[in-house]
Amino acid sequence: MSKVNSDVRRAETPAQLGTAPGFVIRKLYQSYSAMWSRVIGPQLTGPQFAVLDVLDAYDGSDQASVGHAAALDASTMVDVARRLERRSLIVRTRSPIDARRKVVQITSLGESELFRVRERRVQLEQRLFAHNPRRKDEILAELNDLSERWAELAAELAAAED
Template identity: 40%
Template sequence: MPGYVIRRLQQAYSSAWLRYVGPDLTGPQFAVMLAIRLHPGVEQGSLAKAAALDRSTMAGVVKRLETRELILRVQPPEDGRKRLLYLTDTGIDLLAEVDLKARQLDDLLRESLDPVASRQHLNERADVWESLTAE
């Protein structure tokens, strides 16, 4: 039963995240902040795909990050519908701390795996699973 195994893996990863990375950012918040760091000024609507989140989840994550003053949402004068996203100085600092811990967790998870084979296998699985939810 692959669904059961995937659920167990997700639960184990969530527990490991809290233990090794901490509660400062959730996985989705971390993904959003990484995407903003890579693309400062990205439009909120296009960020959902980059962070692998649906639009409704994305909106909630952005709102919580903005409330915590980790990101800024800026409305450009030429288009009142858009919201451009930037990391604040506080967000940059927190992301650096969390990113280091998250990479250490990734290293722990990969310790017993062949690097090339595991990356290929995980990417193949992700492609299959994401195709099941494609719109």
């Protein structure tokens, strides 16, 4: 612990907190979000980009599956879709087969925005992995493996509680 002056102590991250996976992930995500905002700009958030990217590959999909593919829970997907729709980047219509479902499509304006952000995302990734560009694929594979394993563990814990 260090002192700022004789009356006030300055807190530092305790060692056990600095090695907690959730804490490290939060710090990583905060840094990533700050860089995203600076490089990409505030016009499109990461979740909004993910939805547009999914729709670029699977246009006309139902809203629930788009949210799942973009790693968004249902309520977040609804919020993201509303915001994108307000900006005319997507359109949502009722499914002709099941009126309870919404079909989501990317607009030409959404495609233009996605193209713009994809170019900047390449710049962001180059900066993020500038320290070790050869390991980029390996690092991302490890993060994806970890994400999948932890999702499995969470599902196992949820099932055990039921």
